[in-house]
Amino acid sequence: MKTNENLLEIRNLHTYFFTNKGTIKAVNGVDMEIQRGRTLGVVGESGSGKSITSFSILRLIEDPGDIVDGSIMFDGQELLDYTEDEMRAIRGNEISMIFQEPMTSLNPVLKIGEQLGEPLILHQGMDKKEAWARSIELLREVKIPEPEGVVHNYPHQLSGGMRQRVMIAMALACEPKLLIADEPTTALDVTIQAQIFNLMNDLKKKHNTAILFITHDLGAIAELADDVVVMYTGEAVEKAPVEILFSKISKFSHPYKEGLLKSIPKLNEEVEYLDQIDGSVPHPLNLPIGCRFAPRCKFATQKCIDEKPNLVEVEPNHLIRCFYPNKEQRDGK
Amino acid sequence: MSNNDKLSKEHEKIISPTRQIMEKFKHNKLAMAGFISFGLLLLVIVGAQAYIHLTNYDLANVDISQKYMKPSMQHLFGTDAQGRDLFLRVLAGGWISIQVGLLSTILSIVLGVSIGATAGFFGGKIDTLIMRGTEIVSSFPFLAIAMTISAIFMDLDAQLRLYLIIFILGFLRWTGLARMVRGQILSLREQEFIVATRALGISSFNQITKHLIPNVLTYVIVSGTLTFAGAILTESSLSYLGLSVTEPIPTWGRLISLSAKNAIVMTNYWWTWIFPGLALFILIMSINVIGEGLRDAVDPKSQYVTKEQRIRLKEKRKREKERQKRRKLAKAAM
Numbered sequence A: 001m002k003t004n005e006n007l008l009e010i011r012n013l014h015t016y017f018f019t020n021k022g023t024i025k026a027v028n029g030v031d032m033e034i035q036r037g038r039t040l041g042v043v044g045e046s047g048s049g050k051s052i053t054s055f056s057i058l059r060l061i062e063d064p065g066d067i068v069d070g071s072i073m074f075d076g077q078e079l080l081d082y083t084e085d086e087m088r089a090i091r092g093n094e095i096s097m098i099f100q101e102p103m104t105s106l107n108p109v110l111k112i113g114e115q116l117g118e119p120l121i122l123h124q125g126m127d128k129k130e131a132w133a134r135s136i137e138l139l140r141e142v143k144i145p146e147p148e149g150v151v152h153n154y155p156h157q158l159s160g161g162m163r164q165r166v167m168i169a170m171a172l173a174c175e176p177k178l179l180i181a182d183e184p185t186t187a188l189d190v191t192i193q194a195q196i197f198n199l200m201n202d203l204k205k206k207h208n209t210a211i212l213f214i215t216h217d218l219g220a221i222a223e224l225a226d227d228v229v230v231m232y233t234g235e236a237v238e239k240a241p242v243e244i245l246f247s248k249i250s251k252f253s254h255p256y257k258e259g260l261l262k263s264i265p266k267l268n269e270e271v272e273y274l275d276q277i278d279g280s281v282p283h284p285l286n287l288p289i290g291c292r293f294a295p296r297c298k299f300a301t302q303k304c305i306d307e308k309p310n311l312v313e314v315e316p317n318h319l320i321r322c323f324y325p326n327k328e329q330r331d332g333k
Numbered sequence B: 001m002s003n004n005d006k007l008s009k010e011h012e013k014i015i016s017p018t019r020q021i022m023e024k025f026k027h028n029k030l031a032m033a034g035f036i037s038f039g040l041l042l043l044v045i046v047g048a049q050a051y052i053h054l055t056n057y058d059l060a061n062v063d064i065s066q067k068y069m070k071p072s073m074q075h076l077f078g079t080d081a082q083g084r085d086l087f088l089r090v091l092a093g094g095w096i097s098i099q100v101g102l103l104s105t106i107l108s109i110v111l112g113v114s115i116g117a118t119a120g121f122f123g124g125k126i127d128t129l130i131m132r133g134t135e136i137v138s139s140f141p142f143l144a145i146a147m148t149i150s151a152i153f154m155d156l157d158a159q160l161r162l163y164l165i166i167f168i169l170g171f172l173r174w175t176g177l178a179r180m181v182r183g184q185i186l187s188l189r190e191q192e193f194i195v196a197t198r199a200l201g202i203s204s205f206n207q208i209t210k211h212l213i214p215n216v217l218t219y220v221i222v223s224g225t226l227t228f229a230g231a232i233l234t235e236s237s238l239s240y241l242g243l244s245v246t247e248p249i250p251t252w253g254r255l256i257s258l259s260a261k262n263a264i265v266m267t268n269y270w271w272t273w274i275f276p277g278l279a280l281f282i283l284i285m286s287i288n289v290i291g292e293g294l295r296d297a298v299d300p301k302s303q304y305v306t307k308e309q310r311i312r313l314k315e316k317r318k319r320e321k322e323r324q325k326r327r328k329l330a331k332a333a334m
Helices: A050-057 A084-090 A112-124 A128-141 A160-172 A190-207 A218-224 A255-262 A302-306 A327-332 B003-011 B017-026 B029-055 B086-122 B124-138 B142-152 B158-172 B175-188 B192-199 B204-240 B252-259 B263-268 B271-298 B307-333
Strands: A006-019 A022-035 A039-043 A065-074 A095-098 A178-182 A210-215 A227-232 A235-241 A312-315 A318-320
Touching (some): A006 A050, A006 A210, A022 A039, A022 A050, A022 A065, A022 A227, A022 A235, A039 A050, A095 A160, A095 B192, A112 A128, A112 A160, A160 A190, A190 A218, A210 A218, A227 A255, A235 A255, B017 B029, B017 B271, B029 B086, B029 B271, B086 B124, B086 B158, B086 B175, B086 B252, B124 B175, B142 B158, B142 B204, B158 B204, B192 B204, B204 B252
Parallel strands (some): A039 A227, A095 A178, A178 A210
Antiparallel strands (some): A006 A065, A227 A235, A235 A318
8 A cells, every 4th residue: 555546544533522521532543544446444333433533534523522633634635734615615525425314414495406406506616507407417327217307306205215315416416536425324224225335336436436434334344345444432443455354264353343243143054142242332431541442352361451552464454453363362362 | 108107197296395385374274264364455455555646645634524424435434533534544554554564574584584593503602692682682671662762763754753663673573583593593403414514515604594594484484474463563552652653644553542532532433443443453363363374384293184185074974974874774673
């Protein structure tokens, strides 16, 4: 991975929320990079800071939150140095975002065409007519049947899958270099999910868009991502290309990811109980001193509780934050 | 295209939210009655205004020989103490009421929506500051202030006094609306579609005007109608006290107060107060009924019954009765 190929490069990002009860370190020193035309998947449980990372990229963190430290290089520019006005020109234009809830992400009182046209008028300087015509094209591109009719519709007249397609069309309106998809299919059923993934893959190939794909679904990651970052309590605990992360041959793995993988039901095995990771994510105000995962880890030693492990490259392109990344050694112990 | 397709197409009529509200309103009988009576009254008032302007009719024209005439074909509502035709005077008073109501409502809506939206959207310190200001304005004793201001500008020209009254009414009445709009926008701005507009790089101004205000517009219209009625009523009470527009321009409150000066006039010349009172009653009533109807129409939870549905329900009940009758007969036969 050469630095100059990266479209987005996040280094040592710290996003904190200053609440009355104390400082919540939602994102605590995350590094990640995305190359053009590739998909970076970010997995983690709720509260692992994956959404906050994406909001940080767009600089949409609102008071009492703030980006305290780090750098976000986008296309060779430092986003954290941009003014609010400059940032507005980036949002929806060069970086755009798809949200979790297609049901509530569209304005209920505006027609689909009006909403789709808005970023076009704003960023591309189109007039209303051009924007309207382009909206129809965009809807056709996301495979909505009869787009000429749908532009006149209101959001409540569309199904969830259609709305998510509209959201994708809106995000792609200005042909962004980077698309952030924050759990785009959580609210949709499985068949629609597959369609949306195919659509995103097609569009990625067609426009060479980089995608930052945020999810808690490892299956979705396997399907869509090229590289993966596993996050836990605001930190990256494992980073690898998708083939290595899911490969059975690789000797190295983080116990947290192992746990996540084991908790997925498998069709070809009959088990009475599904494996689960014991305990729950530690409270953000009360994080362990050592390894963040130690209290829930089967393999934790005194060293894990006292000292904090670093993200170490255990094999080429595979980084793990654990003192005992070797699966065989761990199991033998 | 198969027949089935065609059918589903026809049923899938695109109904915008506005259109839905209109449909619901149309099927509300009471609201429609109010709407029609308001429309007729407005038509007559505007017609009379046009007649006064076209014929240069002098509302101040005094003819003592015609004083206190009973209602007749010549003077539909009779005449007053100075022998002036009450029909035209009542309708001219209606023109003042409509003007005051409409313009002061527009003023209070503009103030209320923009102030409320600003407070709700920015929140925090701006919100606190604006809302405390709103509370101060809303705790002004309305009548006392209106009387004082009106008394200070007593010797102003009648037309200018009209604008002064409009300004006082509009300026003191925006607070309720501002509070409501602020509350709505506070909850709306946390919705995902507003976060989405931020992620699209849409400016704060456009977020407020294009995305937030259209979402509260229905509530604003409802509250606007009620403000409208309230403003007309307040103007009437001000003019009853002689603090609104002055002679020779007649107002409803003034007309009533002229006849209410002593008991003899009130008992013997009933037409001098009953007609302006009735006009005021009908106008306020119809506006309030329209407001209620709009409120029902805007509420997504309220259902409306169309004519066809009503007929179908009737038939259903009829069939049920027949069935029961038949069952009784069968039982008796057994």
